[in-house]
Amino acid sequence: MIGDGEAETASLATAWHSNKFLDPITDGAVLPILHLNGYKISNPTVLARIEHEELDHFFRGCGWNPLFVEGDDPETMHELMASTLEKAIEDIREIQKNAREQNDTTRPRWPMIVLRSPKGWTGPQVVDGLQIEGTFRAHQVPLLVDIEHPDHVALLESWMKSYKAEELFDEKGRLMPELAELAPKGNRRMGANPHANGGILLRNLIMPDFRLHAVTVPSPGAVNGQDTLVLGKFLRDIAKLNQKNFRVFGPDETLSNLLGAVFEVTNRQWDAREVANDEFLAPAGRVLDSMLSENQCEGWLEGYLLTGRHGLFNSYEAFIRIIDSMFSQHAKWLKVCLELPWRRKISSLNYLLASHVWQQDHNGFTHQDPGFLDHVINKKADIVRVYLPADANCLLSVFDHCLRSRNYVNVVVAGKHALPQWLTIEEAVVHCTEGIGIWQWASNDQEGEPDVVMGCCGDTPTLEILAAVSILREHLPDLKIRVINVVDLMKLQSASEHPHGLSELDYDALFTKDKHIIFGFHGYSSLVHRLTYRRTNRNLHVRGYKEEGTITTAFDMRVQNDLDRFHLVQDVVDRLPHLGSKGAYLKQEMKDMLIKHKNYIDEHGEDLPEIRNWKWGQHKSQQRTTSTKQPAVNQR
């Protein structure tokens, strides 16, 4: 039931069009009841004040067959409502029967009910000379009974007595047995309905082995890969094994986020008209991505999870902000559920944020907002998890974990463009399980202690940090560098604040207590600052997105935000004055490169060849470390 007095965002919403995404053969049905009682807190509602014919047109235009229950006499209305409900349910059964017996998936015009009754119906009529029933004044508190309104006591009494408690309860206050008899039994009771406590119905996903889709990585950075493209194949296998238990949601982005492999085993659910050249549409598809509305996807997925099933929402990173408020409510709901012992755990709400801020081949400044992470971590630490896998194998490992988890909100940020792959699948599993770790093959401080720590989190920062490290190691071979990659963002927070947080000892062991840390971060740099506020080492210098960018080359996006290798090298030099002239000359070279870069992209419209073709391990110093610390060929 939708109360028009609660939010016009509901009564006027896109959700009415969900009937184009419902298969009369395989799906159940919904009977929407619009309770048109006409008022919000102090205003009329819009749908209550248009003409009857317009209201009828509106719902027919949304694809429904509206049935009207209108009036203000309780007795008449009870009967009318009962008979209309009866008719609606018969209509639904008839539609389903026809569809299932005739295999007819023509989009049905499902019934819906408009219940128009007075607001505050049967409540106080007139209080202090003002009409209450049937007006906005019946919202919230129709009658204030307190020390300043003694005359309202009589009004309250007569209102309460109008319910005729003496007909409902016996002299001992017990509900009359013949009335108790009317209530449904067992699981049909509203509070015991397992569909409203979906964890009871939850069946674990049958999980295929994500390792089957691993990218073969002969040595770090030796091959390029498209992370979400790899993930798509894993999702395809999951969709295949869990046809009635798993769905993919997204606002028309399943293909553009490179998850199209799922269409090898299922389709997009679509029950409106089809024409030639449509792709992957079917009434019984398991992918819901044919309505370009983030609100719609979020609402559908939340509802699906609440019934005990599993799914994920893939979205452009910037536009997930559209559902900030909906995410908040779900996170709050999960938090409260943890306090209710009878509420069984449900599958986690999984977000895959692809097409992220650093990938702007077509889109520009409007498509750049990595701040969903900031929003998410304001919620309770026992609910929220944030992962930024650096390559495809890490993404596989992370997503396998997320889909098995319960009662969390998991946010995973991943790219779709071809970028270097760093870890073998075995390494990725270990790294992602730890959530954070030193990349020994990129570091050269094994024999002593680092001069500088280079941290990275997210695919693009990881690439640039490693490129900066390769420049530093080539030019300053004596400089001892430790490279730390972060997959599980919450590792940065203190253990006392988040269950995933590193202990102070572990954090200090990784990042040192006092060495300078140059940290490349996927999102807004202040997020790392707030997570590490309590940490001992204050020499933390974070580069991240700073609201600069337009439609430009991939590398120039990083340059505009000081997250590129040439800025990062300068950051290191700035923090290590003992480098002296060597540092000054290197800094000059970096500045020269930035000018060369700008001039080149102005002229050619693409990045410098040495940027496009850069690979880890081109320089001897890195090859040496790689070969001693790491088997050169992956044994899989």
Added chain:
Amino acid sequence: MIGDGEAETASLATAWHSNKFLDPITDGAVLPILHLNGYKISNPTVLARIEHEELDHFFRGCGWNPLFVEGDDPETMHELMASTLEKAIEDIREIQKNAREQNDTTRPRWPMIVLRSPKGWTGPQVVDGLQIEGTFRAHQVPLLVDIEHPDHVALLESWMKSYKAEELFDEKGRLMPELAELAPKGNRRMGANPHANGGILLRNLIMPDFRLHAVTVPSPGAVNGQDTLVLGKFLRDIAKLNQKNFRVFGPDETLSNLLGAVFEVTNRQWDAREVANDEFLAPAGRVLDSMLSENQCEGWLEGYLLTGRHGLFNSYEAFIRIIDSMFSQHAKWLKVCLELPWRRKISSLNYLLASHVWQQDHNGFTHQDPGFLDHVINKKADIVRVYLPADANCLLSVFDHCLRSRNYVNVVVAGKHALPQWLTIEEAVVHCTEGIGIWQWASNDQEGEPDVVMGCCGDTPTLEILAAVSILREHLPDLKIRVINVVDLMKLQSASEHPHGLSELDYDALFTKDKHIIFGFHGYSSLVHRLTYRRTNRNLHVRGYKEEGTITTAFDMRVQNDLDRFHLVQDVVDRLPHLGSKGAYLKQEMKDMLIKHKNYIDEHGEDLPEIRNWKWGQHKSQQRTTSTKQPAVNQR
């Protein structure tokens, strides 16, 4: 023009119902054109795949008179579109003529046009054997011409030649004079239209004197006041003086946010049906608060500002998150405008977030989200401003400033419940102009240096910090305490990061370099951490909202989040071990009080009398300071 291929959130949106909020006499008109070209990036659109009759019903149900232009033959369609546009404009003129001559405000059925044409119309037909024109494949890049697709060059050539450049330009590449002649002249050119560069048309608001509405504050905390109720009267005066230049927007919250005074001089704009008992509805009202949709209010206000006029959006604090994404786009738009010298400044986007997280008389956990501030400050520092005035006089001063400002987004958080008033209007103006300052009348470290600094930001934290100070000064009269109140949140950030930020010298002078700071903050505590990350003094301990709360008493909300006086006193004791036994005994007393509080609210459903009736200055130590540092009676 609304392209159905861009976002179903637009083509199916609540905005169609804006026609109930348009006065045919005093307002202009809009002619919406739905360009139904049928496809998104890889899917059909919903409205393109319903039946013609449903589409017609949908728009009639939304209150429009739809005119259809459908086909795929360019010549025919050009003529049909031209004649339909002509008819629509005639219809609009007829409606306006009738309304204005007959003074007839009956809601008109305005015309709208559905333009159904093939996507990628007249572009490439078939590429690599796949149909392009009229399918989703025409989205973005219909034809990829690169080194791997040499055969596409001929396709591109024939496509480009189909525009017959030789008929449009002469042999020197100049547009044919007879064609140039067709373009509009001067300000009627699209790029020169002043309505699209609203700053040109902007007229300053006529600003009344906010001091006329000042609350008389004989001494700090002596009287209570309802901050937004006071602001409402100032807004009323502004609305009166600027009838065609100022509007108030909100989702049915103008009254509940206590801004109802504006209805003394104007009404809610409403052109749907009216009935008895409606309040303040009129076709020509200047308040738009009769549609309960935050998205709608934000969209309306942004559009209004862009035409060079002024306004504000009042909203419940938690639900402003619904428009996170819309705010982002406006902030990004303002940032880019600053880089365009021809774009004139427009009035700031002003948010008044009332009914905030600490005021939960009816609503509960779902209504608690102070995180809009976190979101806002991720945008460019030269765009965003955040104010948390501690009382009504501060709110008046802040809002006067905001309404005079240009090209900012101003976020103001203010309460509506009766809370102590601290500053006279003269003091408030000075304090708000500085944005941050020591409240000398509450401090007792004037003769030396503080033992502890107590910071506060927001009405509720200010109250609790002052209550904690009064307890500390009563029990530990030798303890030297400095009280600092923050109105302008960005003062906390470094001057190098935000134009309002305090210099390091000023910050250190206020907060000291090493004394413990106990800081009560309105929002999530980590926001203060990230703003102060670079500051010298690391002994900062922030209490704020930590996602705890339900429908409970006002004071219990603070207790649940450790922001109450009894927790704050304990925080001070914890940080000052030299207090010894005195501290231990005081801490015990505070713990006892918390238990007493819990028991009392369980039994009585309201806060302890000593909480409800608490006033600053009840204890001698405070009276002494007050009388020496401050005139006891305000001279106004």
